[in-house]
Amino acid sequence: PAPAPSPAVGALGALVSAVRRGLGTEQSNGARLRAATLLVRESEADSAATRAEVDEEYGALLDANPGNAMAAKRLATLMRSAGDVKGALEVMERMVAGGRGANECGCWLEWGEMYAEVGEWGGAAFCLEEFVLLAPLDPDGHARLGECYATASASAGDGGQLALLRRARKHLSHALNLMGDAAGRAAPGATRRRIRRRTSRALLSMASVSSAFLDSETGGAEEQEAKICRALLEFACGELLEMCEGGEFSKTMGACIKDYVEDKMKVTDLL
């Protein structure tokens, strides 16, 4: 069931109704007023039929003006939330091909997440690369891109798998460098702790990617690459253990790492 609309939405709805009553018929069919009305109806949509009507009206706005970025984004969001991710992808593609949204970080991030939901990792990686070009200093972007490459490598052929894992390692390393710089600049306290929590995910991804590289048939045979992977694995595991040192979780973490990397490197000194 749809949640009850907030008081702010109720006030907006009353305002839109008042404006419609005050304007003539022709002006109340203007695109902006229709879009505002649809925003209000979105929050009030309590049945599938009403939601379908709202989708249809957004589609009509888009047909009248394919460059209406607001309608395209709302339609894509509604379709995605209703489970029609492929339809949402088509709407996004039409919007960007029409010259809208290509300079917005949020657009590329959402689009990448939609591709990831349907399992199209190539598309997801492309969208995250565009996001990273727009926000090169955002460590989360690089971390997500690294994870995307790593996931895509699982379904790639032999030649492609190593190349994707290599890219994943590099972007995760860059994300960790950026996070380290940010943590170094932050004052000790809540901000630094928050940054370190973000770092733990990237470290786990790094450990996973390095391990996958070593596990691959040809990856382990490339001596220099294998050394780099072992060094990265040692670094990631060491940082993770240091992060949870002294707590109950540290024993669990230590046991997991031991099991995970036991056959890949000598971890007795590390633990």
Add this chain to the structure above:
Amino acid sequence: MTPTHDLLVLDPSIRDWVVIPLLLIIAISGLVRPALQAVLKGVAPPPTESEILAFDAEARARHVVARAHRTRIVGGHGILCEDAYVGRKTYYIGGGGAAGTEGGGKGLLLSADISAPAAPSDPMAMMMGGGAMSGMKGQAAFMIQNMVMMNGIQHFFQGFVLLKIPFPLTNGFKPMFHRGLNLTTLDTSYVSSLSWYFVVSFGLRGFYRLYMSGWGREYVSDGMFKSLQMGIGQGGGPQFNAGQLYKMEADNFEMTRFRPLVDDAEKKLLGKKYPQKISLSAGTCAGKEEGELYAISGKKTKASSKQGAQKKNE
């Protein structure tokens, strides 16, 4: 003659009948002016279908140029891995191979079918029918009002000294505060009627901007300066030439050298723990002993002497 610093006694009636009324008149005229400008400017006619198509095509072209520029600048600085950057570069400018092959063809920027914008056949028609005329109409209200106010003040209040600034000012401020007064000996702190008009007009702009946030704001911020331009065809500006920009961006792509940043991220992360590559293995140069890297006759390196000793023992 030296400027006099004796205090002038200003009649309080000047304050009651000149300063305050002028202030009110200037403020009210500033508030009414945007409405008058909007009425004179009129409502723009709705765009035709060809104008909409042209606008969309221009928007698409601008986005392509912006993305290519971003890829070249940010991606070229190593934010992407080299193979990802090369893939994008090939997409934009082609790889030099035959069309249809992987990495071949001209690329998006060089193969796009874009013609240069058509030059206007009748510049007068362009000026009269376009935004330039409506812009000039909008500025007419400002110009007329300005002229009326200035001439009115000069006619009724010429030679009036209205008030004194409470702090001393240098002689550089004389042209600003003594407009319409030809008194070289008067202290700079005194303000004439015409100068009071200019000070209030410019000083209230910030107030107008706050009061009319949104509607009428365009008339407040640029009205005075646009009227000074009085240029024919000023509203047009340089036309967007997509073909030229595409070609320029493609040339810049050719010249950009990739600099690794993400590619070297592992080295930076691991620091001293980064495994160094094994140095050159046993020399393969003809005539050299194993371990001797460079041909320096008669000189033996440590490695070669060790190996020599080992061979002797064998």
